[in-house]
Amino acid sequence: MAVGTQGLDFEEFYRGSKDQCLLTVMVSVGDKDMAQDLVAEAFARAWASWRAVSRHPAPTAWVVRTALNVSISRWRRRRREILMPDPGRIEGRSAIGGVAGSSVDPRIMAALLRLPARQRQVVALRLFLDLDTSHTAEALGIAPGTVQAHLGRAIAALRDDLVRERSRETPP
Amino acid sequence: MNDDELLTAVRDQRNKLLMTTPVEQVISRGRTVRARRRIRRLAGAVAAVAAAAVALTVLRPAGHQPADQLAAWTVARQANGTINVTIRELRDAAGLQSTLRADGVPASVTFGSEPNPACREYPGRWNLSQSGVQLSSGGPYILAINPSALPRGAGVQIGGKFDFAYSIPGHPQTTYISPWRPKSPVSKVVRVLALGAGLVQASPQCTGS
Numbered sequence A: 001m002a003v004g005t006q007g008l009d010f011e012e013f014y015r016g017s018k019d020q021c022l023l024t025v026m027v028s029v030g031d032k033d034m035a036q037d038l039v040a041e042a043f044a045r046a047w048a049s050w051r052a053v054s055r056h057p058a059p060t061a062w063v064v065r066t067a068l069n070v071s072i073s074r075w076r077r078r079r080r081e082i083l084m085p086d087p088g089r090i091e092g093r094s095a096i097g098g099v100a101g102s103s104v105d106p107r108i109m110a111a112l113l114r115l116p117a118r119q120r121q122v123v124a125l126r127l128f129l130d131l132d133t134s135h136t137a138e139a140l141g142i143a144p145g146t147v148q149a150h151l152g153r154a155i156a157a158l159r160d161d162l163v164r165e166r167s168r169e170t171p172p
Numbered sequence B: 001m002n003d004d005e006l007l008t009a010v011r012d013q014r015n016k017l018l019m020t021t022p023v024e025q026v027i028s029r030g031r032t033v034r035a036r037r038r039i040r041r042l043a044g045a046v047a048a049v050a051a052a053a054v055a056l057t058v059l060r061p062a063g064h065q066p067a068d069q070l071a072a073w074t075v076a077r078q079a080n081g082t083i084n085v086t087i088r089e090l091r092d093a094a095g096l097q098s099t100l101r102a103d104g105v106p107a108s109v110t111f112g113s114e115p116n117p118a119c120r121e122y123p124g125r126w127n128l129s130q131s132g133v134q135l136s137s138g139g140p141y142i143l144a145i146n147p148s149a150l151p152r153g154a155g156v157q158i159g160g161k162f163d164f165a166y167s168i169p170g171h172p173q174t175t176y177i178s179p180w181r182p183k184s185p186v187s188k189v190v191r192v193l194a195l196g197a198g199l200v201q202a203s204p205q206c207t208g209s
Helices: A004-029 A032-048 A059-078 A106-114 A117-128 A133-139 A146-171 B003-011 B021-050 B093-102
Strands: B073-077 B083-087 B107-110 B134-135 B141-145 B153-169 B171-178 B189-200
Touching: A004 A032, A004 A059, A004 A117, A004 B021, A032 A059, A059 A117, A059 A133, A106 A117, A106 A146, A106 B003, A117 A146, A117 B003, A133 A146, A146 B003, B073 B093, B073 B189, B083 B093, B083 B134, B083 B189, B093 B107, B134 B189
Parallel strands: B107 B153
Antiparallel strands: B073 B083, B083 B141, B134 B141, B153 B171, B153 B189
């Protein structure tokens, strides 16, 4: 498909970052299919504004932010009809069925989804997209110090959660 | 499990979840997004002009010039009597107005300023395209006027101006159009051409006849 220079640059960006963006959005919305839909829409908007997005200091953060905005917009449109719970608050969600069929570690994914929403987003942006604190703060619209605080609490909670899970699996 | 082991374990999840949407599908959707943005901008611009009955500007005269000379505007009479006005830049409104009047179109043209206060809206309910005036979308703007199809006693008022189009950080999917440059932080500001046309009552003060 001939899409010109702009398209070739975009294709390179898409192939190099789509999986990380999908995982980052997946951690926020808790469902792989929904995340894939949102990320595809965000990449489409990135293509439509590629001249600006390609100059963005953190284009992957732009894509993730756009995907989450799309998610919020859709939720607002449906809010009178559908109540969408925070995926992290769903009891008994084993290994988050939304990622079934992938090789994602179900224990880590479940532990991530048990974090509060903002902590999940900070972990995803910092660890999956490798964004620094300032870009993470910019993408989420919060202060850099708040990013550090969320990350510290998230790591502590994840460690406790995973250690607890391992102790349950290991017979005394 | 120490922090390093934990961070490594979390980072290792990258590339284990695969995005399967083909890039061609994303680009196809991107084309649709881009097309819708253009339509929205154009609709906003035309609506702004129609609502304000705006005026315009013009730079240099260019009536009846060959098509290969890209002037601010050109006026060309077709064999069927229709007069095509192609506007590329908002310059020399007076020159365009004179050219149109010389071609038998009672016209009032203003660019970037208030419309002629002597002009009065043509009364009644009328449809512009069914009254001999067609306005194309996109640039350059082409206005097709059929003088013989204009309602009795009607003239054509043409107005154009530049507006500011911008979006707000965090909401890139929404484009706002304003006649004023936004003061609050916005993600990007571009100037867009707004061009409109309408029917007015022909009179010596408004349309010259």
